[in-house]
Amino acid sequence: MLAEPEIIARIQERGLRVTRPRRQIVRAVLSQTGPFSAEELLVRLHGNGIAAGRATVFRTLDLLVELGVLDRVHHPSGLHRYVLAGLDHGHYVVCSRCGAVADFNGCNVDDLIAAVVAQTGFRIDGHWLELFGLCAVCQNDTAANCSAAAAG
């Protein structure tokens, strides 16, 4: 996970300006402990007395994804969410129940793709992997609720 000075440096390297809103958004993003949506970030900023506009938040979020600071993930509901990158390969599992996100390092998607290339002769330019499931917490949670629901 990148630190603020490095991110600022990357912005400058791109020939972009280090503006006040960008600094504020970078800082707010770095303080996130889990996945968040653009709207949630905006609310948080406003709560901290930072009056950034929606558009600026969306634009800066896109910038941070491009800079490799954030990864975009999708909640089962379809909401766009963001998580700090720096986790391995950019692959995540999203809990269908509570939205918790976990990354899996050392994933062998690349091996899988190599195998597919060998089998099909296709040239693979990209891939989209989505895993559905329940995090450890929700597994227990569900087990408790399931017995009640399933008992009927």
Add this chain to the structure above:
Amino acid sequence: MLAEPEIIARIQERGLRVTRPRRQIVRAVLSQTGPFSAEELLVRLHGNGIAAGRATVFRTLDLLVELGVLDRVHHPSGLHRYVLAGLDHGHYVVCSRCGAVADFNGCNVDDLIAAVVAQTGFRIDGHWLELFGLCAVCQNDTAANCSAAAAG
């Protein structure tokens, strides 16, 4: 993957009515070879002279997800898309250029999932893997046409 009669049966089992639009949408959905959006399905229906409304398409899509006929997945862009359920072990690659489809059975997605489970503690209930690329034919085709645009 379920067949039409089974799906119709499931609808009836739920005490729901087997209406003409539902039949038509089920049929159209079953003929899909890859992931599709609600809008794409609507266009396809209209192209076949079936004048179903947007709302009905969305509602029926939701129903089919509930019935386990479809899985809802998310395109990287954020679009909601749908795929026939039960394809978990018959992954395929679609050629971005000519639409050729190749499947790669015996893939090691299961190994990948096992690793993810070990690493994250998540219970993985399903997965969707989509690969983008060019088939062998189009790789050559593209190489040849690169200088002289598509000669279709």
Add this chain to the structure above:
DNA sequence: CTATATGCAAATTCTTTGCAAATCG
């Protein structure tokens, strides 16, 4: 000082909802 970035609000895009009329069983 000049070009970039901001912020607002309107525009887009995708999806859902309300309700009268059509339809299934």
Add this chain to the structure above:
DNA sequence: CGATTTGCAAAGAATTTGCATATAG
């Protein structure tokens, strides 16, 4: 027949865009 479904179009969410103004460098 009576309750469920449909289809339309308007309502809603989420995100993007246009443009005058503020501001970084």
